Amino acid sequence: MFQQRSRRGESPPPFEEVVRMYSDxxxxxxxxxxxxxxxxxxxxxxxxxxxxxxxxKFRFESDPYTWLYRIAxxxxxxxxxxxxxxKKVELSDNIEGGENPLDIVEKEDKINRLNKIIDSLPDVYKxxxxxxxxxxxxxxxxxxxxxxxxxxxxxxxxxxxKSIEKMMEVGNGL
Amino acid sequence: xxxxEFRELIQGYLDGELKDSKKQEFEDHxxxxxxxxxxxxKAQMVKSALQDRLKELPSAAFLxxxxxxRIRRKRYRLYSAIAVAAAVIISIAIGFISTDMRKITRKxxxxxxxxxxxxTKNLENKSVKNVKRIVQQVxxxxxxxxxxxxxxxxxxxxxxxxxxxIIDEMGEVVLYVEPGVKKFTLLIDGEKKDLEMKRENDLxxxxxxxxxxxxxxxxxESSETEEVIFYKEGRG
Numbered sequence: 001m002f003q004q005r006s007r008r009g010e011s012p013p014p015f016e017e018v019v020r021m022y023s024d025x026x027x028x029x030x031x032x033x034x035x036x037x038x039x040x041x042x043x044x045x046x047x048x049x050x051x052x053x054x055x056x057k058f059r060f061e062s063d064p065y066t067w068l069y070r071i072a073x074x075x076x077x078x079x080x081x082x083x084x085x086x087k088k089v090e091l092s093d094n095i096e097g098g099e100n101p102l103d104i105v106e107k108e109d110k111i112n113r114l115n116k117i118i119d120s121l122p123d124v125y126k127x128x129x130x131x132x133x134x135x136x137x138x139x140x141x142x143x144x145x146x147x148x149x150x151x152x153x154x155x156x157x158x159x160x161x162k163s164i165e166k167m168m169e170v171g172n173g174l
Numbered sequence: 175x176x177x178x179e180f181r182e183l184i185q186g187y188l189d190g191e192l193k194d195s196k197k198q199e200f201e202d203h204x205x206x207x208x209x210x211x212x213x214x215x216k217a218q219m220v221k222s223a224l225q226d227r228l229k230e231l232p233s234a235a236f237l238x239x240x241x242x243x244r245i246r247r248k249r250y251r252l253y254s255a256i257a258v259a260a261a262v263i264i265s266i267a268i269g270f271i272s273t274d275m276r277k278i279t280r281k282x283x284x285x286x287x288x289x290x291x292x293x294t295k296n297l298e299n300k301s302v303k304n305v306k307r308i309v310q311q312v313x314x315x316x317x318x319x320x321x322x323x324x325x326x327x328x329x330x331x332x333x334x335x336x337x338x339x340i341i342d343e344m345g346e347v348v349l350y351v352e353p354g355v356k357k358f359t360l361l362i363d364g365e366k367k368d369l370e371m372k373r374e375n376d377l378x379x380x381x382x383x384x385x386x387x388x389x390x391x392x393x394x395e396s397s398e399t400e401e402v403i404f405y406k407e408g409r410g
Binding site for chain 1: 184185186188189190191216217220221223224225227228229231232233234237238240241242244245248331333334346348350379381
């Protein structure tokens with residue numbers, strides 16, 4: 001819709017329209033990664049604030065979601081890096097060390113099991129899972145969005161699926 | 175098609191990415207091989223479980239209005255700064271009229287478009303010479319389209335922080351980098367930081383890692399963006 005407007009030479013829509021169209025999708029993306037309602041809310045607000053500041057520069061030649069997604073992933077990574085640092089400090093106080101993802105899976109009830117499994121996957125797998133199975137994008141679009149070859153999209157999805165299959169086997173299925 | 179090829183194609187089949195001819199071969203093999211059928215069923219189960227879980231991602235209440243409110247607050251902060259700056263300048267202008275300094279007064283007759291003025295905080299105690307300099311800055315500022323993102327010339331433009339912004343412990347510089355720019359230099363508190371673009375991107379995020387509270391300065395070399403003064407959280 002936005003790109004069509006740009007092609008017709010029309011001026012960009014009011015920013016409120018961008019917020020209306022994409023805020024829920026960006027919130028869900030943030031929640032998917034951080035698994036915390038308020039962190040996801042903060043990230044979403046930050047993303048749109050930054051997007052607002054830069055709105056005049058956006059030429060609407062590409063899908064605004066691509067643009068917002070990249071800003072969001074950057075914010076999410078910053079939060080996660082900070083959390084990882086905190087966790088590292090916590091772990092150094094705990095002689096037991098971290099748990100194997102498979103052990104964690106064993107402990108969880110069935111309802112949360114898949115969420116925990118997804119959460120234990122590396123971010124590169126989580127990215128493609130979200131874009132494929134939530135956003136429903138095809139490989140070409142995912143490849144553009146993440147700046148990776150189409151073959152890599154496929155192989156990451158396949159590896160993610162196989163890892164999930166393995167972990168679910170340990171947990172005796174869904 | 176053999177079992178090995180079949181298994182390599184499972185992902186593409188699941189995601190509807192196989193060409194028609196390959197899809198046909200895949201489905202033909204499916205009819206003849208029980209083991210491969212089981213593999214595909216397992217894969218399909220994972221796919222639908224993932225889709226089901228992702229459908230359950232929550233929505234945030236009043237999300238749109240919260241975002242728009244935050245943007246409005248940000249605008250309000252800017253406009254408050256404009257109002258304060260304009261008020262200070264007008265009051266100084268009135269002071270100058272009374273002391274017959276018409277030359278300077280003329281320069282500040284129309285401060286309407288002033289978006290911010292550096293150093294207006296302590297204007298009252300400035301000498302006439304300094305006030306004149308500040309007024310010239312205002313005038314210069316008015317002539318430009320006032321924006322943190324200069325339109326034409328800037329290859330690297332600063333999005334955040336802007337003058338007067340407060341950063342937290344995770345504060346970072348956000349830059350708009352035009353395609354084609356390979357290298358540029360940031361000056362943070364006078365210290366040079368050379369940056370090289372690994373790939374083309376419209377927005378670049380650079381962690382500041384500033385620990386000390388109080389004011390800090392930031393400049394981009396060979397850019398239209400002027401020096402900005404921002405603050406580390408904890409000021410005042």
